[in-house]
Amino acid sequence: MTARRADRGSVAVELTLVVPALVLVLGLLVAGGRLWFARATVVEAAQSAARAASLARSAGAAGADGRAAGRASLGTAGLVCLDTRVEVQTAGFGVPVGTPATVRSTIGCTVPLGDVVLPGLPGSIRLTGEGAAALDTYRARR
Structure with a gap:
């Protein structure tokens, strides 16, 4: 019975050490997933901008349509940007x-x-995405 008394409370001590480590790992997984989602959203917005620009009839309209589509895609995904640059x-x-x-x-x-x-x-991270879309080879361009 003496050995049993010596082990009393060891489960509580082990849980006290293990639970914070598990919560930290879970928090890092969630943070990594959210960061991956933000990066994927920026790349998707760039692809949407390129696609919208490729459907335009002139270079001027393509630039305007692409910029509008890129900003709209970021807004739809709910990504908050401190500053946005669409080229x-x-x-x-x-x-x-x-x-x-x-x-x-x-x-x-x-x-x-x-x-x-x-x-x-505190702090921020700069995310960049690139996209490309083919123009219709036989459609008139202005």
């Missing part, structure tokens, strides 16, 4: 009809860590 490269509109061409877009978004990882966490 659409429309050089493909200068290529003659019948020649394959591509429209590219780049989106940069500075996301506060408090929105992505843990509420109240």
Whole structure:
């Protein structure tokens, strides 16, 4: 009976040591998942911007449509950006009809860590995404 008394309370001590470590690991997994989602959202927004730009008839309209689509995609996903930069490269509109061409877009978004990882966490992270879409080879371009 003496050995049994010596072990009393050991389960409580083990739980006190193990539970905080498990909670920390779980928190890191959640934070990593939310950060991955934010990165994927920026890449998806860049792809949407390129696709919208590729459907336009002129380079000017493509730039405007691509920027609007990129910002709309970020807003729809609920990603809060401290500053957003949407660039659409429309050089493909200068290529003659019948020649394959591509429209590219780049989106940069500075996301506060408090929105992505843990509420109240200071700092921010800069996320960048790139997208590309082919122009219709035989459609007229202006």
